[in-house]
Amino acid sequence: MSNHLEIIKEAIIGGKHKDVEELVRSALDDGxxxxxxxxxxxxxxxxxxxxKFSNNEIFVPEMLVAAVxxxxxxxxxxxxxxxxxxxxxxxxxxCTVKGDLHDIGKNLVIMMLEGAGFDxxxxxxxxxxxxxxxxxxxxxxxxxxxxxxxxxxxxxMAKVIQSLEANGMRGEVKVMIGGAPVDAAYSEKIGADGYxxxxxxxxxxxxxxxV
Amino acid sequence: MAEGVRPDMQIAVIxxxxxxxxxxxxxxxxxxxxxxxxxxxxxxxxxxxxxxxQEIVARVDGIVDCVVLGYGLCSNGIVGVGAGLQxxxxxxxxxCIGFFLGSPQAYLDDFHSRPGSYYLxxxxxxxxxxxLSIIEDEYVPRYxxxxxxxxxxxxxxxxxxxxLVDTGVADLAPMREIGRRNAAFFGMSYLEIQGRSREFFSRxxxxxYPEGEFITIxxxxxxxxxxxxx
Numbered sequence: 223m224s225n226h227l228e229i230i231k232e233a234i235i236g237g238k239h240k241d242v243e244e245l246v247r248s249a250l251d252d253g254x255x256x257x258x259x260x261x262x263x264x265x266x267x268x269x270x271x272x273x274k275f276s277n278n279e280i281f282v283p284e285m286l287v288a289a290v291x292x293x294x295x296x297x298x299x300x301x302x303x304x305x306x307x308x309x310x311x312x313x314x315x316x317c318t319v320k321g322d323l324h325d326i327g328k329n330l331v332i333m334m335l336e337g338a339g340f341d342x343x344x345x346x347x348x349x350x351x352x353x354x355x356x357x358x359x360x361x362x363x364x365x366x367x368x369x370x371x372x373x374x375x376x377x378x379m380a381k382v383i384q385s386l387e388a389n390g391m392r393g394e395v396k397v398m399i400g401g402a403p404v405d406a407a408y409s410e411k412i413g414a415d416g417y418x419x420x421x422x423x424x425x426x427x428x429x430x431x432x433v
Numbered sequence: 434m435a436e437g438v439r440p441d442m443q444i445a446v447i448x449x450x451x452x453x454x455x456x457x458x459x460x461x462x463x464x465x466x467x468x469x470x471x472x473x474x475x476x477x478x479x480x481x482x483x484x485x486x487q488e489i490v491a492r493v494d495g496i497v498d499c500v501v502l503g504y505g506l507c508s509n510g511i512v513g514v515g516a517g518l519q520x521x522x523x524x525x526x527x528x529c530i531g532f533f534l535g536s537p538q539a540y541l542d543d544f545h546s547r548p549g550s551y552y553l554x555x556x557x558x559x560x561x562x563x564x565l566s567i568i569e570d571e572y573v574p575r576y577x578x579x580x581x582x583x584x585x586x587x588x589x590x591x592x593x594x595x596x597l598v599d600t601g602v603a604d605l606a607p608m609r610e611i612g613r614r615n616a617a618f619f620g621m622s623y624l625e626i627q628g629r630s631r632e633f634f635s636r637x638x639x640x641x642y643p644e645g646e647f648i649t650i651x652x653x654x655x656x657x658x659x660x661x662x663x
Contacts, residue, residue: 278478283576283584321548323591347591348548373506374527374544376662403509408658 226254227263230295234267235274237287239294246295256302260337264292265422268334272420282326289330296337303339311339312364312432315357317349318401319378324371327401330421331367338425340432351378351385358386358395364432367424368414370401379404380412396431400424440465445493446638447486448503449473451556452532454602456503459634466638467493473560479510490517501637505529506661514656521650522642527661530554532637533598535629537646543626549593551621554628555603558611564589565615586619594622600630 226249233242249259271288274280314335318328325347332342345357358366366386368379379399386392396415399408400423409417416431418424443465448456450470460466469489471482482504490500494517504511505526514521524532530552531540543550553563561570564585572581595616597608609625616623636642642649648660 276480278480281571282588283572283580286584286587287576287580321545323549325591326588371508372527373508373658373662374541403658405658408662411659 226252227258230259230263231267231270234264234288234291234295235270237284237291239287239291242291242295243298246298250298250302256299256306257308259295259299260303264295264337265334265425268292268330269420269422272422276420285330286326289326289333292337293333296333300336308339310341312428313341313343313361314365314367314428315343315345315354315361315363316367316369317345317354317357318347318369318371319375319382320348320350321378322370322372322375322401323347324401325369327371327421328367328369331369331400331418331424334421334425335428338429340428351381354382355385355389355391358391363395365396365398365415365428367428368397368399370399370403373403376401376403376408379414383413398424398427398431442498443467443496444499444501444638445469445489445497446501446503447471447489449507449529451554451560451562452503452529452634454555454559455532455600455630455634456638458602459631459638463638467497469493473556473562479508482507482510483513486511486514490515490521494518503529503532503637505531506658509658511656512658516650516652516654518652520652521654521656522640523648523650523656523660524637525646525648525661530598532633533600533628533630534626535633539629547594547596549591549621550596550624551589551592551594551615552596552598553608553612553615554598554600555608558608559603563611563615565611565618589619589621592619592621594624595619597623597625598628598630599625600628 230245233245246259271285275285316328316332318325332344335342343361368382370376383397398416399414400418404417406417416427418427445467446456447469451473453470456468471485497519499520501522505528526537531537533554534540534543568581568585595612597612599605613623650656
């Protein structure tokens with residue numbers, strides 16, 4: 223069983239998108255649970271991919287191929303996870319902030335969160351503060367996830383939090399932030415509830431914020 | 434340093450090689466100004482940038498009266514760079530595109546009016562850093578053509594414009610051809626703009642350094658993200 227998980231994890235890391243479906247089916251046939259495949263193979267695999275990316279060992283294309291690989295595996299696993307009736311771990315609204323059109327990171331985080339059992343509503347890229355306030359009012363998510371690649375757009379994160387406060391909504395939703403220019407110091411400075419260095423850590427943060 | 438470079442001062446300009454032509458044109462024959470250029474490839478690996486810049490600061494430390502950086506915040510790539518024994522001047526720009534457009538504010542204005550812009554300048558084109566050349570030089574050898582083209586299209590899928598900034602240091606015709614070819618391949622619009630870069634690069638190497646446009650790091654100080662993001 224652990225062998226299956228190890229092979230799937232390596233397939234994610236290596237971006238073996240042509241093999242992953244067969245590997246996942248074979249693991250399921252041998253009695254490995256869908257849950258274990260996601261949480262003990264796929265997410266840890268993407269964790270390695272994220273770290274390699276941070277260390278400049280790999281670049282965006284490898285990251286994209288790893289994501290495609292995980293997505294193909296998830297396509298098989300999601301119906302099984304749903305059938306097993308496992309309860310949603312919480313609702314998360316995700317976006318890139320106003321002015322930022324770079325959504326590779328956001329999409330990775332969404333994939334990982336969905337795999338980990340969260341309901342995710344993607345409100346897209348270049349999202350204005352007003353649109354986010356409306357989304358929080360209507361969807362009432364547990365967590366609002368803000369992503370940015372550019373330092374130019376980083377101040378938008380602070381504006382979102384200030385607007386939540388101004389609208390008396392700050393207590394209703396946790397805010398987690400992420401993206402290349404974000405660090406713990408910035409997260410603390412603007413009063414976010416958590417920050418994820420990469421997509422795998424974003425899952426950890428979401429788990430911590432939703433108790 | 435707000436007043437700029439005095440006649441008796443020795444200056445070291447440490448810049449990304451992408452702006453070499455513009456800086457050399459601004460410097461002219463001024464022997465007080467020493468220029469050092471760093472590999473542009475660091476744009477993609479900003480975590481290596483500060484170390485490379487610091488090595489050059491160490492080489493001129495105490496020998497010059499002031500160090501001027503030809504870098505923007507560059508995805509936090511310059512965070513942690515120390516001024517050394519002299520003052521360090523840093524443009525208050527997130528991105529070197531502000532230099533080519535003429536000021537930090539010009540970049541912010543252009544950015545907010547058209548966030549999906551992929552900017553090209555003579556330096557970026559000479560270094561083959563337009564998206565099509567990146568596909569050929571960096572992606573195809575590593576991933577094969579199909580994945581290379583797919584990945585670059587994914588990276589740029591929300592971009593709407595290829596914007597060629599004319600900085601007045603090179604013949605536009607061949608650059609225009611490259612810009613148009615990129616725009617056609619990625620299904621973007623092609624746009625040319627006249628930057629006010631000559632004035633900016635002149636200020637960069639000679640001053641003055643008004644606070645709104647440049648940050649002065651005191652001797653012993655270091656660059657932080659907070660200096661750029663209030």
